[in-house]
Amino acid sequence: MFAHSWARALLVLVLLATFAGSVLVVRARLLQPRREAELGGLRLRLERAVWMHEPTDHGDAASLPSSEGAPKPGQRRLSVTLTLFNPGRTPRDFAPRELFLAESSEGTVWAPTLEGSTAFTLRPAELLPVTLSFDVPPTPEALRLEWRRGVERALLFSTQRPQGAAPPRAPVARWPRLVEGLPQGDAVAGSALYRGRLACISCHGNPAEPDSPRLGPSLGDFARVGATRVAGQSAAQYAYESLLDPNAFIAPECSGQAPCSRPSIMPLYGEVLSQQEMADLISYLVGSRAEE
CATH class of the missing domain: 1.10.760.10 (Cytochrome c-like domain)
Structure with a gap:
């Protein structure tokens, strides 16, 4: 009788441990960067993310005139290209500000620049490319690009703001000669x-x-x-x-x-x-x- 009760208690402990382990695995997966995610009836795929040089690829070699569309002095621009798809049967709204760039520890958050920040609607089965930009001041913190839609959220990728001008490199070979x-x-x-x-x-x-x-x-x-x-x-x-x-x-x-x-x-x-x-x-x- 005692042995039977002990065996049953042991089985319960094993099941609880397995369940707890499963929860940890699920949480870990939710925190892993994903190039594709589906939230609130929309699918998003991260196609490309590129840090433009500072400011707009000039390092500290030049002081650029201030003009519309350019990052402010000292900022570095992250350009993000996405593909959005509506797999459902009803129209779905999307606001670019659902995406944001956040510091890992300080909690500072950057929304997309004003250009291209207007919300729009995707019709059923509609596929749209979207390009967003984030202008980020100097920070040593790791950065996260997240998508938040209602109560759901997904981490798309992690990056770090480049701290200096990138050294020049030869053009890549994929370009045609003419x-x-x-x-x-x-x-x-x-x-x-x-x-x-x-x-x-x-x-x-x-x-x-x-x-x-x-x-x-x-x-x-x-x-x-x-x-x-x-x-x-x-x-x-x-x-x-x-x-x-x-x-x-x-x-x-x-x-x-x-x-x-x-x-x-x-x-x-x-x-x-x-x-x-x-x-x-x-x-x-x-x-x-x-x-x-």
Whole structure:
């Protein structure tokens, strides 16, 4: 009788331990970074996360004019590309501020920048790409990108803000030799990149306004001027090679007719752009006109 009771008690303890262990495993899994998650009737996939250099890839080599779309001095921009899908039969709302970047210990939280922060609705079976940016001041803390939807939440990935300018690296080999090898570009999407996430306007100014504040060479009338830079190169090919390797040819004149810096302070955009984004940006530069 005693042996039977002892065996039953032991079985209960084993079951309780197993249950407790299962709970710990479930909690551990919930805290693990996930590139894909489904919350509140929407599915999200994290496609890419890239830290832009500071500020916008220039390290401490330049003091950029303050302009709309650029990170504030001292901030570093994290650009996040997501894919959202509505698998249900009813429309679902999504607010970009459902995603946030948080410090691991201090609890400081950063919401996406104002650009692209408007809520929108996904229809049933609709799939949408979304790009969000987070501008982060200096912090040594580990950072978490989280998605919170109602009472549900998911950790998408962990990262750490780079503390200094990244050393230059050679362009990656995935790029075709000629600009014609890129996809068809979309000038409207390129304009959004120029004025938004890449903040090119903070250095090169507005192509439609020759006197706008700028640090680098003006890109107004680029279709004509760009074709004169390197013998035998079209404006599009010149833009392409300059974006991949800014030191391949340095423009003779920057802001105030002063010589451009050597080496170039322009970033290696081949490290942060997709082929489609590269094509879009070049399409905008070559097609930019004064009447914009």
